[in-house]
Amino acid sequence: MTDSPDSKLLWLNFLKAFTRALVQINLYKPDHPQVTQALEEGRVTLERLAELENGDFSLTMDNDKLLANGVPLLAVDKLPNALKNLFVRFHIQTITFLNGAAAEDLLALCQMQAYKGAGKDFLRERGVKKITLDEAVYAKVDPAATLPPAARKGTAQQQPAAPSAPAAGKLSDGLPEQALETALSTVVNRATDDPKEQQTIMQILARKFKEQLEAEVNRALEGVRREKKKIENDMVRTESVMTSMADGVVVVDKNGSILMMNPQAETISGRPLSELSGKKIFDLPQIENQVVSLAREIRSENKENISKEVEKLGSTDLAETVKKATAVIQNEEGKIVGSVSIPTDAAKLKQIEQLQQDFISNMTHELRSPLTSIKAALEIMSREAPRPGESSRTVLNTAIRNTERLNSIITDILDFSKLQSGKLIFHPAGTPAEEIAREAADAMKAWAMTKSLDLSVSGEPGVPTVYADRRRTVQVLINLISNAIKFTPQGGSIEVSVSAGKEAMANYVSFSVKDTGCGISKEEQVKIFEKFVQVASGEKVGGTGLGLAITKAMVIMQSGRITVDSEPGKGCIFRVLMPVYRNQGEPSVSEAAPEVKEPPRPWWKKLLGLS
Structure with a gap:
């Protein structure tokens, strides 16, 4: 097998493409562009490897190393979890990619992650023939069986002498029911009658046991510490990304009640902490243009899985606007490492709404003034002009009726605008x-x-x-x-x-x-x-x-x-x-009740000298 720089570069490129496909098949559908791109890159890399090395390509997990075509490539602890888990879960020792493996074969290997049976069965059911799996086999071996025949014969001939200390029954009798220290003492006492030697042997065994136990515990703890550190780093990274997107901070208790808010959060909510303290966080969306997202499970839990559901409250349109304005950046393992954001349209929407309200208000007032004049003139004509003919009277009544309709439409639009903006005042x-x-x-x-x-x-x-x-x-x-x-x-x-x-x-x-x-x-x-x-x-x-x-x-x-x-x-x-x-x-209102005064005469009555 070759170990040229070109080969190593191709090995690493294939690992990157294949690992990316393993991760993204859990996030997207098989026909998603991200998945198909990763699979195609893997297929092309395998073709180049076949041309360069004139043969198949294999990945082997050997203790703490990953071998590519039998050559050490990476330490196992440097491998992405997705790739490492594939080997461990299905007890795979070697994955061999035969010459001509297609993207569909790689896809089937990626989808095998979710299969609950044997990996070979899954690939066989999918008709995959260009990828083969060699599973690791574990068996108990008799140490004596590994010795040469002469050594085994000598071992058989050299039977241990009977212990000098008398013992009733077999040496193992009673040991399963005893504690460890008592069992060791029993074995040592049967091995020698010398109290000093018994004490020395017990100290040696205790020290050996302690050293071995500490080594095993430290080895186990090292893995736990690494996983814990990895989780902590993921949390710190995610929190850093989230906090970089927001200045305001709201602290809630396990029931979602507000405990603390910094000044930026007070500005966003529009209400001081003294007013909101002790209230539910979902009271905030009662204020205009706010959206609150809160995990359904707030309490920290270490015994069972928590719900992934997130409760949202507030304007649906605004929530969609905020959501569509932000994209999450993930690494190959699906962990959040950053975000891409564009300014939301909330501020623009607010400006447009204000412009709309101002336009409606100005438009209705501008239309109402000439309409009132037209209606008044028509009423004067109807009441004081010489008696018109039947056709003229019909036209005049139609004109008056249409001015009333226009006035009603303008009033509706103005009232509706006030209702939407919350400016319609009532004086009960x-x-x-x-x-x-x-x-x-x-x-x-x-x-x-x-x-x-x-x-x-x-x-x-x-x-x-x-x-x-x-x-x-x-x-x-x-x-x-x-x-x-x-x-x-x-x-x-x-x-x-x-x-x-x-x-x-x-x-x-x-x-x-x-x-x-x-x-x-x-x-x-x-x-x-x-x-x-x-x-x-x-x-x-x-x-x-x-x-x-x-x-x-x-x-x-x-x-x-x-x-x-x-x-x-x-x-x-x-x-x-x-x-x-x-x-x-009388409830408090935002404006004083208007004084009841004699309504002033319309301008047209003043102009015509009418009372």
Whole structure:
């Protein structure tokens, strides 16, 4: 066998490619580019070896050395664990790669790691003929059998003389039940009668036993120490990589409660340690734009395997953004040794969201101002201009109705933007429930009349005062009445009623809006409160599709409830439950309640001199 520098370089290159394939087959599928690349490199290297050495290539594990074609190549303790484990687990002494071994043969050898039977059986089942395994065979050998015949004959003739000390029975009698020291003393006492010699022999045996035991223990401990050091180094390396990616540090106890935070972590959470101390770490994602990942098993465990599961809480989109912005670097053994990161889009997303909110706010205000002027001018024309003809009156009513629709759409967009940004403020107070219902109905009567709809309000006697923001609750009912007008055919009816809650709902006041429209199927009822959804028995009408989503949000933010009861062709009943006023204290809000003042005259009334 040759031992040229070229051969050694090819041997080492094959070991690197084959070891990489052994590791990566546990991480990826067989057709993954990383796996196929490593297998192809191994196959090409074997071809070059066959050309250079005109023969097969073998790897042999011989005690503490790895031999390549019978030539010492590496010490066993320098081998990667994946390769060493392959030899040890299947009791392999030599792996021979015959000339013409293909990448598929190498793949089968790598996949053999997971096989629970004999390695030869696995390769035979896979039809691998270009790779052979020679297993190490261990057997007990009689030392005398290794001697030459003459020596064995002399040994047989030289039988030991009987011990001078009398002994009943065999020398081994009673030894299995005795402790080590007692057994040694028994053997020594039977070997000699001299007390001094007995003591000397016992000391020699004890010293020998101690030296041998210490050597065996140290040898075993050396392996344990190396494995322990390896694990410690892996942990230190992984922790170094992780800490290099973050400045903030949060310390938790075994239950996940926060014990300590450094200033950087306080900045990230947006709340001081004094406020978060003792609280669960999963309380943090309640703050906007945060994601928390925490191992399911926090406690250190040394008796059994811990769960690999990681719990995550926070924005799913943000978690995906952070995950896709980081790649882990692993060595050939699959250990984390570094990371590759790109700046996440979180900051950009936040800027874009702010720009979006600013744009919506400015756009809606810019549109509302001229729209208000147009609507006011149309109303003046409708009320004070000389009586127009029938066609002119129709065009004028259509223009007024469309300005109202545009104004409703702008209001929906603005309210939805405020809801998403958390800037929609509520000022709950005790308010007569029937007044809220009548105010909402009065606002929609003109539109109902254009479709010849009968819009009525009723209230049972003794309805309690409701605890709600009057303006927002009126808007809730207006949204529901508006939907009823859209989906109720001409000549139909809409009934707005107010009643006290019954039984389990005794602490609520019930507002209901009942129409004789087309109704909503059970399947569609679960969708109607979603954003941008407009469905009623398959029919779609104009609008943003935000009305019911905003309505539900406004109700829930006032501790209320909203339900719908409907069947196709039988109309709808929307019920809003708002809490009863029981002298609740006014909650603190981020802005002072507006003062009630006489509304100023619109600019167009001032311009035209109208009161």
